[in-house]
Amino acid sequence: MNAVTSRSSRQVLKSLRRALHSSAVQPAAAASAAALASAPRETVQMNMFTAINDAMRVAMATDPSAVVFGEDVAFGGVFRCSVDLKEEFGADRVFNSPLCEQGIAGFAIGYASTGRTAIAEIQFADYIFPAFDQIVNEAAKFRYRSGGEFNCGKLTFRAPYGAVGHGGHYHSQSPEAYFAHTPGLKVVMPRNPIKAKGLLLASIRDPNPVVFFEPKALYRASVGEVPVGDYVENLGEADIVSRGSDVTVVGWGAQMRVLEEACAYAEEVGISCELIDLQTIFPWDVDTIEQSVRKTGRLVVSHEAPQTGGFAAEIATTIQDRCFLSLEAPIQRVCGYDTPFPLVFEKYYVPDALKNFEAIKKVMDF
Amino acid sequence: MLSKALTTIGSRVAVRAAPAAQRINAKSFSSLGYFPGTKLPYVADLAIKDPRENELIPCYRILNEQGDIVEGATDPELGQDICIQMYTNMIRLNAMDNIFYDAQRQGRISFYMTSYGEEAIQFGSASAIRQSDMVFGQYREPGVLMWRGYTLENFADQCFSNKDGHGKGRQMPVHYGSKNFNYQTISSPLATQLPQAVGAAYSFKIAKEDRISVCYFGEGAASEGDFHAALNFAATKDCPILFFCRNNGFAISTPTVDQFRGDGIASRGAGYGIPIMRVDGNDFLAVHEATRKARAFILKENRPVLIEAMSYRQGHHSTSDDSTRYREVAEIKHWKETCDPIDRTRSYLFRRGWLSAEQDQHLRDNERTNVLAALQKAESKGPPSLNTLFEDVYDVKIPHLLRQEKEMLEHVAKYPDHYAAGH
Numbered sequence A: 001m002n003a004v005t006s007r008s009s010r011q012v013l014k015s016l017r018r019a020l021h022s023s024a025v026q027p028a029a030a031a032s033a034a035a036l037a038s039a040p041r042e043t044v045q046m047n048m049f050t051a052i053n054d055a056m057r058v059a060m061a062t063d064p065s066a067v068v069f070g071e072d073v074a075f076g077g078v079f080r081c082s083v084d085l086k087e088e089f090g091a092d093r094v095f096n097s098p099l100c101e102q103g104i105a106g107f108a109i110g111y112a113s114t115g116r117t118a119i120a121e122i123q124f125a126d127y128i129f130p131a132f133d134q135i136v137n138e139a140a141k142f143r144y145r146s147g148g149e150f151n152c153g154k155l156t157f158r159a160p161y162g163a164v165g166h167g168g169h170y171h172s173q174s175p176e177a178y179f180a181h182t183p184g185l186k187v188v189m190p191r192n193p194i195k196a197k198g199l200l201l202a203s204i205r206d207p208n209p210v211v212f213f214e215p216k217a218l219y220r221a222s223v224g225e226v227p228v229g230d231y232v233e234n235l236g237e238a239d240i241v242s243r244g245s246d247v248t249v250v251g252w253g254a255q256m257r258v259l260e261e262a263c264a265y266a267e268e269v270g271i272s273c274e275l276i277d278l279q280t281i282f283p284w285d286v287d288t289i290e291q292s293v294r295k296t297g298r299l300v301v302s303h304e305a306p307q308t309g310g311f312a313a314e315i316a317t318t319i320q321d322r323c324f325l326s327l328e329a330p331i332q333r334v335c336g337y338d339t340p341f342p343l344v345f346e347k348y349y350v351p352d353a354l355k356n357f358e359a360i361k362k363v364m365d366f
Numbered sequence B: 001m002l003s004k005a006l007t008t009i010g011s012r013v014a015v016r017a018a019p020a021a022q023r024i025n026a027k028s029f030s031s032l033g034y035f036p037g038t039k040l041p042y043v044a045d046l047a048i049k050d051p052r053e054n055e056l057i058p059c060y061r062i063l064n065e066q067g068d069i070v071e072g073a074t075d076p077e078l079g080q081d082i083c084i085q086m087y088t089n090m091i092r093l094n095a096m097d098n099i100f101y102d103a104q105r106q107g108r109i110s111f112y113m114t115s116y117g118e119e120a121i122q123f124g125s126a127s128a129i130r131q132s133d134m135v136f137g138q139y140r141e142p143g144v145l146m147w148r149g150y151t152l153e154n155f156a157d158q159c160f161s162n163k164d165g166h167g168k169g170r171q172m173p174v175h176y177g178s179k180n181f182n183y184q185t186i187s188s189p190l191a192t193q194l195p196q197a198v199g200a201a202y203s204f205k206i207a208k209e210d211r212i213s214v215c216y217f218g219e220g221a222a223s224e225g226d227f228h229a230a231l232n233f234a235a236t237k238d239c240p241i242l243f244f245c246r247n248n249g250f251a252i253s254t255p256t257v258d259q260f261r262g263d264g265i266a267s268r269g270a271g272y273g274i275p276i277m278r279v280d281g282n283d284f285l286a287v288h289e290a291t292r293k294a295r296a297f298i299l300k301e302n303r304p305v306l307i308e309a310m311s312y313r314q315g316h317h318s319t320s321d322d323s324t325r326y327r328e329v330a331e332i333k334h335w336k337e338t339c340d341p342i343d344r345t346r347s348y349l350f351r352r353g354w355l356s357a358e359q360d361q362h363l364r365d366n367e368r369t370n371v372l373a374a375l376q377k378a379e380s381k382g383p384p385s386l387n388t389l390f391e392d393v394y395d396v397k398i399p400h401l402l403r404q405e406k407e408m409l410e411h412v413a414k415y416p417d418h419y420a421a422g423h
Helices: A007-021 A030-038 A048-062 A085-089 A101-113 A129-139 A176-180 A193-205 A255-268 A286-296 A311-322 A353-365 B002-023 B080-105 B119-126 B142-147 B152-159 B193-206 B225-236 B268-272 B284-301 B329-338 B341-352 B357-380 B386-390 B399-414
Strands: A043-047 A067-070 A094-096 A118-121 A155-161 A186-188 A210-215 A223-227 A239-242 A247-251 A273-277 A280-282 A299-306 A332-336 B028-035 B038-043 B134-136 B213-218 B241-247 B276-280 B305-310
Touching (some): A048 A085, A067 A101, A101 A118, A129 A155, A176 A186, A176 A210, A186 A193, A273 A286, A299 A353, B080 B152, B119 B142, B119 B241, B119 B305, B119 B341, B134 B193, B241 B284, B276 B284, B284 B305
Parallel strands (some): A067 A118
Antiparallel strands (some): A186 A280
16 A cells, blocks of 8 residues: 555656546547548647537537527536637527526427537536436437437537535536436546547537536546547547556546546556546447457446446446456446435545555456 | 616516506505516515416407307408318318227227317317427327328328338327428427427527427426426527417316416416417317417517417327216216317308208218228238337447347247237
8 A cells, every 4th residue: 555655656647647638639530530640630728628618619610500508608607618609609509598407408309309409508417307307208219209200319418427526415426327228318428628529529410319428527627638620539439548458447537537546556566457438328339348358357347426227337247248258357346335425425435546446456366 | 887777677667567566556666676687666565466366367269159259259251261171170080089099999009099179279270370380299189280281091000000100110109290290209208398399499590480389288288397497498588489288177187176276377478478378279260360369479579479278178088098987977078068169160160151061971971981991001001120129219220229139130030939020
């Protein structure tokens, strides 16, 4: 444990964090990839909220039908994600809604059902549940139930999610597993500004309804060199953040920062981790995780959400089925406990780097 | 600048507020209370304002139970063609209801819901909107789709879940829809279509399309949170939408006295700042006129309107319901005999000399024959092919679904006898 708290390991962590949050972007579209290959893309330093703001600006500039709305978005949003958009695109396209999540969701579905692009904000992921019926029974099934005659695919729900240090029950939740259980939806969670912009643009343009959860703890904390202009990251693809040979470590969103730290601790004691950002929770990239686990023989999956019924369970079950003969140790889940998200004990509740470090050592020692 | 704005608003509000203050005989001061977004006259006497003391919102009608123009009303003179067309559709819907209901009783289709007693609501309103207006229904509005050209065979195909049916056999019977006819697919969760219709209306508005959303729902559905969401969003975003409530007295077994205690649904419009009309839903002319007027108002003012059509659900809630367990047979009989919208329409047509008893009988026989033919044809068509089960979940089949489809097809191939084709 000394190694963990030593000055040198902290320095390692710092540099690793920098690397994680400014990882080079992979242009997703084949056409733009060719153009980009010749000249390096111009970038500008942004944090998570400015990258998201920039993504919406690009989306609105390239699609005149796109509207951005939700509670308090007109003045720029409580997290500043929609700042200046109203001034730029007009009050008809960037507007406040009444304070009513089921209304926001239903309105977004109806707007999108006319073939136009709706970017709806739910102020906190904790408050998406009043819209659960609209999202699960309506948005997700819209295309299927009409035999493809109608769809609301040009619809994206954005919502800040996750631990923030002092959010208590209703400003901390990670509800992705509820939505991953719903056929017809895509669920996306970025880990840094570069990914946030590319994944959000892809989500807005995807012809299916997407729930896009933004790690609010990183809105200001995560900074990176974000490509200027228009680019997308492919949905449904995991991103191998760092290569390794002993253990596969999988997470998404804000948890990637924690896992980076845990992997650095492991490195200190000679364990080589392959760290993977799932990025799209559903439909998730089974093949990339499977290939990695076939190589390492060990898997640790970590998320902030409670363990029981969390998405780690889905990954663990699938990989156990796919990689039974390759596995050297039981798959470990490092998750929030099965309690509501606590205020004063947040530090103890969250699946922090040390808890993940312990799980990594456990699969090595098995 | 601020004080000038306040003065301007103040005078406007004061003028509007004065009659209300007089009505309740309040001792009002000359001063007004300035609050964000509003300005109110102060009063010195404390009174509880009880809505039970309000007069009931009256119900507009043109025809009485005998099909005569009521005193003071004006016949809108829609003309013979459209009136006959509405009546023909009523007879067609009624014939479809009779035969499809029996088909469910014989186990040929799994479920059905009739429109008995609400035919005038459906055709009176459908005939007063434009084909380009986007309709969002609940489930008891097949007449609107019928009016737009959906054929008896289209209806039957959906109810039999056959390969030609809307929705590829995925939803229960009566969950119709048609992109061609601007009629969004029905879904079972109640009232979810209301805020959706508002979003569509907003889309039409900012794209400057000359069309509105028309959203139907029952008085029971109006208790859902989505009703509140929709009316408030429609008002605050000034959306071109017609909310059309079918108040038929029952939500399955629940009478309105257990559903709400205000003056029906129409009285709620005021709280949202939405203009309203209440109309006799068994009077096809009144429904048509109200809808026509509402549509013109909506497009001119860029504001929503709420219509509440009063009626009575003559049939059971659905084929899974026996309504005599919660209401008297005599009551149903009374409404059927005295207030049936088809009878009233027919009487009107007779009086105008636009229909004879002979023509009427011919029409009924003809529609019955057509429905039976459509039913038989739909019944003989096979189900959609099995691999459509995995289509349309997403725009394309994602790898997860391709894997599951393969698993299913391999499994079915292994036990072909167990999974016989068809139902």
